[in-house]
Amino acid sequence: MLKTKPARPSRYELSQTQWERIEALLPGKASDPGRTAADNRTFVNGVLWVLRSGARWSDLPPRYGAYKSVHKRFTRWAAKGIWEQVFQSLIRDRGNEYLMIDSSIVRAHAQAANRKRGASDSALGRSRGGLSTKIHLAVDGQGRPVRFLLTGGERNDITQAPALLAGFKPKFVLADKGYDSRELVALIRSHGAQAVIPPRSCQQPRAYDKARYRLRNRIERCFAKLKQFRRIATRFDRKPSHFLAFLYLASIPMWTD
Incomplete structure (x- = not known):
């Protein structure tokens, strides 16, 4: 048998x-x-x-x-x-030592752009490659999502950094050199945290913790996990609230495993 x-x-x-x-x-x-x-x-x-x-x-x-x-x-x-x-x-069980921020662009399908006339902000914009949405993400030290923001794909990363940081009290904030600005570094320090952000070549040299900066790959891995969900890798949803709801749902496995 x-x-x-x-x-x-x-x-x-x-x-x-x-x-x-x-x-x-x-x-x-x-x-x-x-x-x-x-x-x-x-x-x-x-x-x-x-x-x-x-x-x-x-x-x-x-x-x-x-x-x-x-x-x-x-x-x-x-x-x-x-x-x-x-x-x-x-996310109430999140760690508070590290907070990492970054963004990633996702292409928008044609049906996502088919919005009603006079509709409110759709978090869609023109960027390299066509119509897209930018996911602005903050993760904890284990690379688990703690906040999402959506904008059009053409928006600069640093414009959303204060909103990503608001309300959190980490000891270290990690980000790539695209977030390097005197204003943001000052904001992070005013919250009692250390900015682990490499300076851009056009800025005045500034020391940062290179050993801790290596941990930033965890947010890259988080984006990779999120984009295993096909409705996140490509935006099909016309309403940003629906796309955001899918992001929250895709985060559940990372917080419950």
Whole structure:
């Protein structure tokens, strides 16, 4: 008699450990007012399938439910800030010694640019290569995301640095030389932190901790992990709030493994 191997969970879905970390953070618990959402795990896994595969919502496998219902629920949660609330709950365990900041450009698909006339800021802009969005990211010392900001791809990195740093109290702030400015270094020092930023050749020489600067590769690895999700590597979503919600969801494995 042939022995069959036990079924392995889909690489598109949350593991049991990951699910247990976020289950109590989602709406629809028995203790919440209104209807109990017994299918939360199936729903979240369905959204993850779309996020990882990059497929259209209409291609969602039937095991996750009717695609229109899943999509509508995803957008409703995005509008209510539920994906962000889950993310904020997870990052409470972050380390405070290091904060690393950087940005990365993602190409926008044509359907992302198909916005309604008079729509608010879409976080889209013209950069080298065409229409794009820039993800501005802050991570902790382990390379886990702690803040996302979105702008058009043409925006300069340093313009978003103060907002990335706001509210955090690290001992060291790591960034590449694109963030080198007297104003930003002064801001970091005013917060009681040390700026680990190499000076640009056009600036006055300034000492920085080269040994600690080597840790900055962790934010590069974080971007690489995020872009394994195809709907982050390419922006398909017209609304920036939906693209941001996908970023929060893609961060869950990094905070729950």
